[in-house]
Amino acid sequence: MAARASAAPLIDAGFPELKSRIIERTGHFYYQDKDDLLWERVRKRLRATGLPDSIQYLNLLNDAISGPVEWGKLETEITIGETFFFRYAEQFAALRDTILPELIERKSATRRLRIWSAGCSTGAEPYSLAILVNEILGESLETWRVSIVGTDINDSFLNLARQARFGKWALRSMPAGERERYFLSAGKDQWQVRPQFRSLVRFEKHNLLSLLDGTSPLEFTDFDLILCRNVLIYFHPDTVIRIVEALRDRLAERGWMLLGHAEPNPAFSAMMQTLNLPGTVAYRSGSKEETSAIPSFEQLKLPLRDPAPLLPAPKPVERAKRQVPPRPATISPKAPLSPAAPQAPDALLDEVKAQANSGDFAAADALCRKALAVQPLNASLHFYHGLILQALRRPDEAENSFLKSIYLDKSFAMAHYHLGLLLLAERRSGPGRRALTNAARIAAAMPDDRLLDEADGLTALELRNLVRIHLEAAMPSKRRR
Numbered sequence: 001m002a003a004r005a006s007a008a009p010l011i012d013a014g015f016p017e018l019k020s021r022i023i024e025r026t027g028h029f030y031y032q033d034k035d036d037l038l039w040e041r042v043r044k045r046l047r048a049t050g051l052p053d054s055i056q057y058l059n060l061l062n063d064a065i066s067g068p069v070e071w072g073k074l075e076t077e078i079t080i081g082e083t084f085f086f087r088y089a090e091q092f093a094a095l096r097d098t099i100l101p102e103l104i105e106r107k108s109a110t111r112r113l114r115i116w117s118a119g120c121s122t123g124a125e126p127y128s129l130a131i132l133v134n135e136i137l138g139e140s141l142e143t144w145r146v147s148i149v150g151t152d153i154n155d156s157f158l159n160l161a162r163q164a165r166f167g168k169w170a171l172r173s174m175p176a177g178e179r180e181r182y183f184l185s186a187g188k189d190q191w192q193v194r195p196q197f198r199s200l201v202r203f204e205k206h207n208l209l210s211l212l213d214g215t216s217p218l219e220f221t222d223f224d225l226i227l228c229r230n231v232l233i234y235f236h237p238d239t240v241i242r243i244v245e246a247l248r249d250r251l252a253e254r255g256w257m258l259l260g261h262a263e264p265n266p267a268f269s270a271m272m273q274t275l276n277l278p279g280t281v282a283y284r285s286g287s288k289e290e291t292s293a294i295p296s297f298e299q300l301k302l303p304l305r306d307p308a309p310l311l312p313a314p315k316p317v318e319r320a321k322r323q324v325p326p327r328p329a330t331i332s333p334k335a336p337l338s339p340a341a342p343q344a345p346d347a348l349l350d351e352v353k354a355q356a357n358s359g360d361f362a363a364a365d366a367l368c369r370k371a372l373a374v375q376p377l378n379a380s381l382h383f384y385h386g387l388i389l390q391a392l393r394r395p396d397e398a399e400n401s402f403l404k405s406i407y408l409d410k411s412f413a414m415a416h417y418h419l420g421l422l423l424l425a426e427r428r429s430g431p432g433r434r435a436l437t438n439a440a441r442i443a444a445a446m447p448d449d450r451l452l453d454e455a456d457g458l459t460a461l462e463l464r465n466l467v468r469i470h471l472e473a474a475m476p477s478k479r480r481r
């Protein structure tokens with residue numbers, strides 16, 4: 001034991017200051033309580049630079065000439081870049097069915113589309129957008145000026161992104177047929193994005209925190225669509241709000257924003273218009289009061305459950321070759337629930353979700369009760385009932401519903417999670433923290449990339465991170481570091 005302890009050098013005296021500089025510069029509050037992890041990464045840079053300790057290293061970072069280069073290397077070391085094509089199918093469905101068609105119609109006069117993928121990692125997100133835009137516009141793409149910019153703080157991710165070459169893991173959500181259409185084979189298990197998609201995207205280094213200190217370049221403005229997904233999860237909740245506000249200010253009039261699964265934050269809805277789409281929430285620039293101007297879910301007539309490919313059906317010439325199955329008819333949220341004609345559990349659930357998405361929570365509550373009369377042991381229905389009751393500001397009943405869903409399925413991580421959030425909001429800190437810890441414990445027993453049930457694409461790792469952030473925020477201030 002003693003030999004092992006001496007083999008791993010202890011964190012040195014200058015480390016706390018170095019850590020706070022790193023968090024200040026990158027926003028990575030994630031490392032606040034992860035000294036060992038950050039130290040391990042810093043030590044790699046100490047070894048690479050031949051410097052003996054954190055103080056000397058901080059001097060290097062502060063150096064006017066060598067500092068910026070070393071910051072780049074350190075940022076590369078400490079950032080986490082998990083990404084893949086068409087991540088979060090629900091958001092790409094919303095882009096395909098609602099957001100991009102709305103933009104294309106509204107901008108048909110100027111034929112100019114500006115899109116920003118902020119925190120793009122190795123590029124799967126902006127290239128997915130390029131593929132989608134290309135598929136939707138078809139041949140008329142030639143008459144449009146489409147610019148998609150992917151930005152990141154990590155230089156090596158950006159270099160990889162520019163190469164546009166991906167392995168199996170980044171393409172894991174894409175059927176082989178789609179892969180052939182969008183990529184060229186580039187050797188063993190490697191695929192290169194085809195030039196027609198690649199040419200729509202460019203990459204630039206950009207630190208999101210520069211939006212807060214006024215150093216962010218002014219050309220990062222006037223965007224029709226901004227995606228900033230799975231980046232803010234590493235930041236302090238206060239920083240998250242400031243960045244989302246700054247991103248909103250970089251949107252064009254009536255521009256759209258999609259965020260990742262950082263917890264649904266009421267502050268976002270207060271600063272932007274909010275549109276509930278199936279399985280996700282989208283934001284638009286404009287005051288909250290204007291929300292009523294946004295078409296409702298029903299007006300948009302979106303499909304509820306769409307087993308058809310995520311991408312639009314190919315252009316007519318190609319359609320004959322590909323034989324895409326027709327889309328299933330939209331399930332009417334108003335269709336009556338009939339115990340005499342039992343529906344699949346998913347169909348019942350979809351009806352409830354659709355009603356909730358329409359914003360009519362009273363009707364969603366009534367529908368959910370009817371559905372529960374048919375399927376009283378459906379844990380997911382109880383879970384959604386909890387969410388609906390919460391929206392109706394009936395916390396006691398919501399708590400009861402979450403407890404029922406947990407009773408029916410003890411390993412239902414999202415039910416524990418939402419119960420925890422509800423209890424914390426009710427200032428019941430002890431039980432709230434316990435419920436969140438249960439959610440994290442369940443997620444910890446799963447592989448990091450496992451998609452959780454009823455979690456809109458959230459992975460086990462992401463849930464654990466969210467729980468950590470909530471627990472940190474719920475900690476009495478004197479115990480917070």
Ligand SMILES: C[S@@+](CC[C@H](N)C(=O)[O-])C[C@H]1O[C@@H](n2cnc3c(N)ncnc32)[C@H](O)[C@@H]1O
Pocket residue numbers: 025026027079080081082083084087118119120121122125151152153154157206207208209228229230231260
């Ligand atoms: C988990 S990846 C998400 C990639 C992509 N948005 C997605 O959802 O698939 C997070 C990315 O955010 C980047 N990032 C972290 N802090 C950043 C900052 N302060 N400014 C810009 N990018 C940052 C990381 O380098 C990393 O590539």
